[in-house]
Amino acid sequence: MIVPAWIWLATIVGLLILLAVDLVIVDRKPHEVTVGEAARWVVFYIACAAVFGAALWAFAGKTPAIEFFSGYITEYSLSVDNLFVFVVIMGAFKVPVVHQHRVLLVGILIALVMRGLFIAAGAAVIDRFSWVFWLFGAFLVATAYKMARSGLGGEEDEEYKENAAIRVIRKIVPVSKDYHGSKSFVRLSGRRLVTPMFVVMFAIGTTDLLFALDSIPAIFGLTKEPFLVFAANAFALMGLRQLYFLLGGLLQKLVYLSIGLSAILGFIGVKLMLEALHDNTLPFINGGQGVHVPTISITLSLSVIVGVLLITTVASLIKARRDPDSVRKTPGLPGGDDADASEQRSAREAA
Numbered sequence: 001m002i003v004p005a006w007i008w009l010a011t012i013v014g015l016l017i018l019l020a021v022d023l024v025i026v027d028r029k030p031h032e033v034t035v036g037e038a039a040r041w042v043v044f045y046i047a048c049a050a051v052f053g054a055a056l057w058a059f060a061g062k063t064p065a066i067e068f069f070s071g072y073i074t075e076y077s078l079s080v081d082n083l084f085v086f087v088v089i090m091g092a093f094k095v096p097v098v099h100q101h102r103v104l105l106v107g108i109l110i111a112l113v114m115r116g117l118f119i120a121a122g123a124a125v126i127d128r129f130s131w132v133f134w135l136f137g138a139f140l141v142a143t144a145y146k147m148a149r150s151g152l153g154g155e156e157d158e159e160y161k162e163n164a165a166i167r168v169i170r171k172i173v174p175v176s177k178d179y180h181g182s183k184s185f186v187r188l189s190g191r192r193l194v195t196p197m198f199v200v201m202f203a204i205g206t207t208d209l210l211f212a213l214d215s216i217p218a219i220f221g222l223t224k225e226p227f228l229v230f231a232a233n234a235f236a237l238m239g240l241r242q243l244y245f246l247l248g249g250l251l252q253k254l255v256y257l258s259i260g261l262s263a264i265l266g267f268i269g270v271k272l273m274l275e276a277l278h279d280n281t282l283p284f285i286n287g288g289q290g291v292h293v294p295t296i297s298i299t300l301s302l303s304v305i306v307g308v309l310l311i312t313t314v315a316s317l318i319k320a321r322r323d324p325d326s327v328r329k330t331p332g333l334p335g336g337d338d339a340d341a342s343e344q345r346s347a348r349e350a351a
Contacts, residue, residue: 001064003227011227015112015234018048022238023105032097038245045239052231063298067223070302071232074222074268077309078215078261079240080254085211086204086244093200099182103197104241107204114209115233118216123226133276136217140269143214148262165206166199175199208237214265221268221275222301252327253320260312267304271296 022041049072057065086104095103125132162170169175176193180186184198212233219229275295320327 001060001225001227003225008227011231011234015238018045018238019105019109022241023102033101033242033245035246038242041242042239042246045235045242049235049239052235056228064223064225064228066298066302067225068228068232070222070298070305071219071228072235073302073305073309074218074264075215075232075236076239077264077305078211078218079236080243080257082208082211083240083244085207089200089203089207093196093203095197095200096179099179099197101241101245102182103201103204104244106201108208108237108241110202110205111208111212112234112237114205115212115216115237116230118209118212119226119229119233122216122220123224123229126220126224131276133221133272136220137269137272137276140214140217140221140265140272144262144264144266144269147258147265150258162203163206163210166203169194169199169202217272218265218268221272222298254313254316255319255326256312256316260308263308263312264305267308268301271301 053065053068053072056068090100090103174191174193175198176186176188176195178195179197180195182197183195184201186193186195216229216233219232223229
């Protein structure tokens with residue numbers, strides 16, 4: 001698939017326009033995002049991704065469109081689990097609820113730029129060394145195993161630890177003690193300081209790059225086209241902010257999410273290794289002639305991904321209903337335990 005430079009430019013400009021509209025409309029007046037508002041934006045961004053995929057189908061053909069949808073669904077699904085980490089970061093920095101949308105918006109914009117650089121580097125390596133799929137596949141299988149163990153009862157560390165980039169910022173730039181509205185910079189007593197708002201936005205963006213270490217190789221397992229990898233990441237990240245406010249307590253009920261995501265990562269990891277075996281003959285097999293191995297089609301991949309997600313969601317909701325103690329407790333999640341407790345306190349006070 002040959003993608004002209006103007007297609008890249010038009011796509012990036014279109015994404016920036018969508019982000020600008022979101023920033024102007026939602027953040028025109030800082031406020032707590034309601035469930036209804038978040039739902040409308042989630043539907044809007046999913047519709048944008050659907051239109052993009054339909055355009056691919058019409059102008060580039062069936063295969064690129066299915067590859068995009070497969071990558072988009074995979075990335076969106078993996079990003080859902082990352083929302084828990086965003087909640088922990090928000091809690092660690094004590095971000096006011098009215099400013100959480102801006103934090104996510106700018107943080108994810110930073111993440112998108114960094115992922116773009118990561119995708120470009122990954123594409124260059126893949127183009128030159130096809131055997132790198134062995135490494136990607138093995139990494140995804142190992143990540144799937146670790147995630148499955150965590151989902152089956154392993155301990156998860158939900159205490160936020162600042163990464164190296166944040167520690168460097170704190171050392172070289174003075175940070176104010178308090179928030180100053182939505183400002184990232186402020187002048188106090190003649191000194192120009194960055195605010196915790198700036199630090200937490202950068203924390204969201206740089207932490208997301210760690211998540212990309214498994215999600216981007218996973219998408220490269222579904223399509224080798226950098227344009228589709230970037231587009232899938234961009235649309236998934238853009239809709240992630242509103243999903244944060246929409247899912248709320250429902251997110252905590254997805255008790256089997258880690259197991260489902262591990263199954264998807266493991267499946268794609270095996271797919272990558274099969275393709276690596278198909279493209280790179282091993283000299284010690286069959287007298288140097290190698291063996292013919294089947295590869296997994298993109299249509300089958302999409303079916304497996306969607307099927308696993310459906311089974312995971314249904315099984316999780318059934319488990320949460322039958323065993324309320326299995327629900328994951330994540331303080332600070334919009335619409336979650338804290339919100340319920342707050343509503344109960346307000347009801348008691350009103351009574």
